[in-house]
Amino acid sequence: MTESGQQPDADTTPHPPALPARAPTSGDPAWVRILITTIAVGSLIVLVVIPVLSVFVEALSRGVTRYAQNLTDPDNLSAIALTAVVAPCAVILNTLFGVAAAWAIARFQFPGRTLLVTFIDLPFAISPVVAGLMFVLLFGSSGWFGPWLNAHGLRLLFTPLALVIATTFVTLPFVARELIPVMEAIGPDEELAALSLGANGRQIFWRITLPNVKWGLLYGLILCNARAMGEFGAVYVVGGRIAGETNTMPLQVEMLFQGFDSPAAFAVATVLTMLGLVSLGLKTWVESQQDDGQKQEEPAEPGITESVIPPKTA
């Protein structure tokens, strides 16, 4: 990813990054080519295409009116609304965190820096169910803070706030992970230049850093949001699954499925699937934007001396 110090090895000639435009001259015999392509395409169709299509087929299997009824059921509507609140909350919190963490890690040297990066990754490794359990241990009635909360007439577990906390934990690394390598690759030169020209921290951030990392940030936001909307295990544990109150869309899908109301479960699932497809489309679009950006910047690679700093007026 990062083009750090390229040392010309003895056996590898410096090689321009292989462009997809170069005709794939694979020397593989035709039967190998056909076999592998068939397996690859076939497994993608069986694993991805048919399941996605059948979500819609199943949801509409009892007719459009039934589908509309299922979608507008008060409990299902409230699940959609709850997801529409919980996911953005988690995304906003993790964006603030991601920007702060990337600034600290990519712009400064301090002891324990690599350890911090590993620590940020931890929520990825932890099973969501275990994450939910940790918050039950903290906020449950017999947990660390539970008795204190009870004494003050507060309850956290089985409330939407608990859903936000659990979702934030599970999606914590996304933005930071995308931003750190992007900011490291860009380097601090432009920000230092701005500083030497008298810009203050806020101006540097809004005029230099943010425009530079915008695609990386957007990419992280999309991934974070997609995961937050679909989060299941952690919110299952901390939410208490109260229909109409703490059921997000995925939890509502499960509840309907367990209640043998498959068409309704699929109706809610169509909303989630469409959101997933939109995320995927946006992600692909951002990737193409990033590629364009890189291609434009590449010619200027040898010495990034001339950086465009917008003339500022106080």
Add this chain to the structure above:
Amino acid sequence: MPQVNQRVLPGFRLSLGFTMLYLTVLVAVPLAACFITTARLTPAQFGAAVWTPRAVAAYSLTASAAFLAACISAILGSLIAWALVRYDFPLKRYFDAMVDLPFALPTAVAGLVFSTLYVPSGLFGRFLTPLGIELAYSRGGIILVMVFIGFPFVVRTLQPILESLDRESEEASLMLGASRWQTFRHVIFPSILPGIVTGFALAFARALGEYGSIVFISSNIPGQSEIAAVLVVNKLEEFQYAEATAVATVLLTASFAMLAIINRLERWSRRWDS
């Protein structure tokens, strides 16, 4: 890559302070709660919670299903990555984008739709059940959804490695008289192996902790088709917090070990770069 050693840029204290506070509140304290709750158990209690026949069955099912699924993901993912990088076929761009769908599709939807497709009356089930392959509500179904969530890791790890592969050494190998197969075995395979292993480990780690999709497709019968994550939830629902936490600690330890292994592997697979 130039690094600022002197802290000239503003905002170091603020950003690092916020980062540390955020991580402490959201990650360190909850983790401590889990470990301290477990540490409060006496060794006998811990053993009784962690080593029941039901728990052991859950670990071995989780580990073996995740291992098998990661193996299938590694093979399937490698073939998909190879086809996407080396060959041209219609709609290739769309198939490429589709690989990421398991990342974007909520696991609950995956579980729901897979269990519907593979029941005996489902679209695939009606052909597979007569052949004796029952995937819904069986161990096979658990492996199936684990493959679904795992194979994109292999494809996405391998793709950049295959793209950056040095074509000239391949051509040289062919020119020196090696067969296509020999070239693959001795030239291509050694350089993509670290990528395959890394992808395998990522898929395995993800499958170990998976809950959302499995709860749909498995019958979740204790001792038979109950994976470790489901066991944790079931214990919680029975209000047996100590047992749930003890099993969770086992899962946590396994995921930390996987994280350490993956970090190593990623360094190993990067040794071919630059």
